[in-house]
Amino acid sequence: xxxxxxxxxxxxxxxxxxxxxxxxxxxxxxxxxxxxxxxxxxxxxxxxxxxxxxxxxxxxxxxxxxxxxxxxxxxxxxxxxxxxxxxxxxxxxxxxxxxxxxxxxxxxxxxxxxxxxxxxxxxxxxxxxxxxxxxxxxxxxxxxxxxxxxxxxxxxxxxxxxxxxxxxxxxxxxxxxxxxxxxxxxxxxxxxxxxxxxxxxxxxxxxxxxxxxxxxxxxxxxxxxxxxxxxxxxxxxxxxxxxxxxxxxxxxxxxxxxxxxxxxxxxxxxxxxxxxxxxxxxxxxxxxxxxxxxxxxxxxxxxxxxxxxxxxxxxxxxxxxxxxxxxxxxxxxxxxxxxxxxxxxxxxxxxxxxxxxxxxxxxxxxxxxxxxxxxxxxxxxxxxxxxxxxxxxxxxxxxxxxxxxxxxxxxxxxxxxxxxxxxxxxxxxxxxxxxxxxxxxxxxxxxxxxxxxxxxx
Amino acid sequence: xxxxxxxxxxxxxxxxxxxxxxxxxxxxxxxxxxxxxxxxxxxxxxxxxxxxxxxxxxxxxxxxxxxxxxxxxxxxxxxxxxxxxxxxxxxxxxxxxxxxxxxxxxxxxxxxxxxxxxxxxxxxxxxxxxxxxxxxxxxxxxxx
Numbered sequence: 001x002x003x004x005x006x007x008x009x010x011x012x013x014x015x016x017x018x019x020x021x022x023x024x025x026x027x028x029x030x031x032x033x034x035x036x037x038x039x040x041x042x043x044x045x046x047x048x049x050x051x052x053x054x055x056x057x058x059x060x061x062x063x064x065x066x067x068x069x070x071x072x073x074x075x076x077x078x079x080x081x082x083x084x085x086x087x088x089x090x091x092x093x094x095x096x097x098x099x100x101x102x103x104x105x106x107x108x109x110x111x112x113x114x115x116x117x118x119x120x121x122x123x124x125x126x127x128x129x130x131x132x133x134x135x136x137x138x139x140x141x142x143x144x145x146x147x148x149x150x151x152x153x154x155x156x157x158x159x160x161x162x163x164x165x166x167x168x169x170x171x172x173x174x175x176x177x178x179x180x181x182x183x184x185x186x187x188x189x190x191x192x193x194x195x196x197x198x199x200x201x202x203x204x205x206x207x208x209x210x211x212x213x214x215x216x217x218x219x220x221x222x223x224x225x226x227x228x229x230x231x232x233x234x235x236x237x238x239x240x241x242x243x244x245x246x247x248x249x250x251x252x253x254x255x256x257x258x259x260x261x262x263x264x265x266x267x268x269x270x271x272x273x274x275x276x277x278x279x280x281x282x283x284x285x286x287x288x289x290x291x292x293x294x295x296x297x298x299x300x301x302x303x304x305x306x307x308x309x310x311x312x313x314x315x316x317x318x319x320x321x322x323x324x325x326x327x328x329x330x331x332x333x334x335x336x337x338x339x340x341x342x343x344x345x346x347x348x349x350x351x352x353x354x355x356x357x358x359x360x361x362x363x364x365x366x367x368x369x370x371x372x373x374x375x376x377x378x379x380x381x382x383x384x385x386x387x388x389x390x391x392x393x394x395x396x397x398x399x400x401x402x403x404x405x406x407x408x409x410x411x412x413x414x415x416x417x418x419x420x421x422x423x424x425x426x427x428x429x430x431x432x433x434x435x436x437x438x439x440x441x442x443x444x445x446x447x448x449x450x451x452x453x454x455x456x457x
Numbered sequence: 458x459x460x461x462x463x464x465x466x467x468x469x470x471x472x473x474x475x476x477x478x479x480x481x482x483x484x485x486x487x488x489x490x491x492x493x494x495x496x497x498x499x500x501x502x503x504x505x506x507x508x509x510x511x512x513x514x515x516x517x518x519x520x521x522x523x524x525x526x527x528x529x530x531x532x533x534x535x536x537x538x539x540x541x542x543x544x545x546x547x548x549x550x551x552x553x554x555x556x557x558x559x560x561x562x563x564x565x566x567x568x569x570x571x572x573x574x575x576x577x578x579x580x581x582x583x584x585x586x587x588x589x590x591x592x593x594x595x596x597x598x599x600x601x
Contacts, residue, residue, distance in 0.1 A: 104462070106465055107461075113473070121479075124480070124483050128483065231468065234472040
């Protein structure tokens with residue numbers, strides 16, 4: 001319990017940095033306007049995500065400079081300044097939402113069922129992480145092992161934070177977003193505790209669900225907000241990987257938070273850039289998704305005739321992630337860089353290999369084979385399909401951009417997965433067996449959000 | 458019937474089935490992990506590999522390798538590097554090896570992913586047989 005509360009307390013601190021960023025980039029009046037429209041909790045959640053992202057990047061850079069303990073002073077100072085501004089300008093707008101019970105009883109029953117489901121899943125999830133606090137397979141071997149080594153080598157040079165042996169086998173160029181978040185807590189605590197990793201994942205998911213709930217509540221009402229959380233909570237595959245401390249469910253959280261903000265505050269390009277670019281630092285797949293999303297966002301800005309400064313602000317918001325990623329990737333020795341070493345193994349011959357295309361296509365068609373969904377663990381997907389069909393039926397007014405966006409997301413996701421596997425440097429079949437189903441986890445929750453948002457009752 | 462109500466009932470019903478269904482996974486997980494008497498995996502991975510080795514001086518150290526395992530090279534090599542087993546025992550020979558009353562580290566690398574029913578089921582029998590006869594340090598790594 002001590003670890004839980006310590007991690008919770010330390011996770012709240014970056015809200016100060018997020019708050020300063022938000023108030024600085026969007027201005028005092030707009031900040032107050034968002035609080036009035038979406039409530040103080042929604043704004044705090046945005047600040048939490050923005051602050052956590054900045055924290056993780058800052059940890060990396062301070063680690064490079066071997067002064068990571070300074071982070072505490074920066075975060076604490078930012079929180080103090082933010083609280084000063086809150087006290088001076090914003091405190092009177094920080095009001096609790098008024099709770100009224102004017103809707104039909106079944107809506108509250110659905111909300112109660114969702115809350116109960118969340119509790120059940122938390123208990124099941126905890127029982128899993130308590131048994132295997134170091135994670136499983138890839139998380140044990142790569143991400144968490146890397147984070148642990150960074151902690152132990154905190155005083156050393158950043159280029160050599162890894163065990164001599166693992167550096168040759170452990171995908172050394174994997175991004176370090178969550179390694180940064182774990183490490184800042186360990187550095188503050190002064191000791192290593194594996195449960196910190198589990199709690200960081202837990203808080204991220206919880207905050208993500210809260211963003212999802214509040215965004216959909218605003219546009220579609222409390223019923224659809226509850227149902228969307230219920231659907232995500234019910235995704236079995238998602239929770240299995242969450243309990244294994246994999247990065248895939250976390251990548252999904254940042255994707256859906258970005259998508260939620262796209263519907264809530266699309267005009268604040270710097271924040272959009274910061275949130276969406278963070279995915280490049282969570283998993284390597286994030287780079288592809290970020291590129292796709294950025295093109296989509298620029299298209300949105302263009303269609304809606306936004307000012308040129310929005311494009312620059314988006315790139316400015318993305319700057320921290322892009323610069324960090326480039327520095328990191330270029331610093332990894334060439335032979336240990338997955339992308340470079342993959343690139344050296346005959347791209348053209350892979351591209352024109354009929355057998356490779358047939359193998360990937362085989363997996364994709366199997367995934368969409370409804371029989372395999374029912375009899376396998378992909379019962380999830382049946383649920384998902386059902387849910388999408390209902391929402392297509394339910395929706396009375398289709399806004400201009402939504403469905404093309406949703407459909408494009410699905411197609412682009414499949415295309416990305418297709419391309420990644422065709423070019424994989426590993427044995428294509430065994431790679432697909434271990435990684436294929438996880439790639440769908442990334443986008444399923446975002447699609448739940450797209451389905452539930454802007455329903456006109 | 459109210460359309461929203463109908464949708465709520467349908468989604469809530471399917472989600473409830475899904476959540477109840479998920480208990481099955483956790484039940485399997487515990488069946489597997491009741492043997493998961495891991496020491497400190499961090500220690501294992503990091504600085505105290507030497508300690509483990511010292512504790513094992515004079516004892517047999519086994520590295521079990523599953524017969525159906527597609528063991529990724531980094532994992533296998535790392536295990537060999539970290540533990541430096543003096544015996545590499547193939548999975549199929551676990552019953553014939555005299556392991557009774559010996560202090561040992563048993564590493565079992567599974568190829569079946571317990572968390573993904575898309576892959577093959579993990580045979581738990583070897584674990585039960587193995588751990589019934591040992592009283593030493595058990596580090597069981599469920600590493601693919």
